[in-house]
Amino acid sequence: MASKIAAVAITRNGIRLALKLGGLLADTEVYCYAKYSGELGEIPGERRIFDGPVKELLPGLFRRYEAVVLFFSLGAAVRLMAPLLEDKRHDPAVIVIDESGKHVISVLSGHLGGANRLTLHIARLLDSRPVITTASDVQGIFAADLLGREFGWQAESFAPMKGVSAALVNGEPVAVLQEAGEMGWLPAGAVLPEHVRLCGSMAELQQQPCRAAVVITDRLLDEADAAALRGLPAAVYRPRSLVLGLGCNRGTAAAELEAVVMETLAELRLSPLSVRGAATITIKGDEAGLLELCRKFGWELNLFTPEQLNTVPLKQPSAVVFKATGAYGVCEPAALLASGGGELLLAKKKSGNVTIAVARISFGGGREETENE
Template structure:
């Protein structure tokens, strides 16, 4: 499916407006009820005409598109969409627009599904009034379930989201600790509520009184820290770690994966925080490396011998130089990719694999310095 959005209209005016939006909003496919499409289907090749009742059409579209834009009353939309709902993490964004285009209403999946963002975009295109009712947006703060989404942050567990979100919008004490990752996570124009306390360390967070907590870290939480947070904390994993990997020719994905998992576990680091793998260009065709990166969605960043040799190493290897043209692979690759000055883990050899780990450096604006 090439299109991201489906615009559905069941009146003549609604179909005209849907076609207008389709011409302005990229990746939008327009569906018009046959009975009221009339000459519009002859003048617009973009119009998909349907003859069945809209209640039969919507289930087909609901699982196919990222967003559904409905040009009819909110009440009708509620009745038609209700039987199709599954989960806020998978349901598409649903937008409702009256047939005169006065109001654009974010109806479903405002945060995770992107309906709020899409509502604002459509309202600007149609010169309409956006209607958004989610509490965090109305209050001008941030949405817990969207924190760091633009950076690829991922939550360890989704279950605490409801508890933490409720505490945030109801003015309860919320502790916030960030140990790694981008610092520019607060949306443009949003403000940090007075009841959110920024903590400088896990020890400070554990001592602070709070109803809920948000922790942004690449460290695994164990012992007292885990016990203190319990089920009232959302733990986000920023993409803040770079794995420098070297391996003998033909090393399997399974061996590489085992070394990575065991190494991160020993360091107390989360696998979810790995941003990318870095290595020598000569390793760019290693099937095991390629398969490992594909499994986890990691980018494989490659460096030439000349680039790797710009990094001064404590223990340059003549053996590695003869094989690759560089005096080291995993350590310089990790440092170059992360922008870090020091390694979290210096080169460690395990079987056919060598691994080094670096933490991504961010500038004062919270932006990563390298990839």
């Protein structure tokens, strides 16, 4: 998909405005109704002409674009969209702009689809009034379903989001426990509401009289955690806080590397969703199995020279590894370097053709950083 945004206009004024937006907003393709497009040939800007009903055009746009901007009435937009809707995780962002350009309205997928953010941007470009009705945005609080999105955090499940969001916007007590990940997760302009309590442990969370919970952790929750959260809508977020130091014999298959990684994470009770990337020595930068593993999971691959690896003190430096690579160790120092000097959770484990170490990134800051954003 070359462009992310489709702008659709069916009137003279709408086409003028859509072409103006197309010139101001990158990655936008403008669709113009043929009947009036020819009359406006003097207006610069590339355009795609359509002469059939808009209802026949929209299904394809919904599949191909991340956002659709409609330059006609809100009522018409709602009627046209209704048969196309799936759910908030799959529907594109939809924005409606009246043909005079007075109002830019976020209609669909305001949070996950980014319609609210795009609405504000378009309103600035067109000097229009943004209209956003999402409760969390109106109140200036954080959205439960967008937490840590800019950092790549993943929600373990979206099932609890409705309950957590309802508690947030209705002023009910919500407990937040953060054990890992970036601290400054409040979006710009948002505040931590008085009814949201930050907890330092699961035991402290359990003592809170809360109606919902948010847990930010790279740990797999155990039975005690489940008991603490039982009966609550609880959103569990997985920050990208883990780095895998990997070493392997030449030609090790991706399947063997993956099996060792998943087995090790399970033993450590850590979530694979929290892995940011892998790290190894430069001579392994062309290792096919390692590259395939990283591609499969979208992990970064950090490569370090023997000199860089040797700057990390090791309790058990290996003369054998040094003879083969020029470094006294690979997986352990690679994990520590890639984590920025974080916490080593697993010093070294050898399994078959693979050696692995695991480190947790230290993001710094503290509870005050989030509270005072």
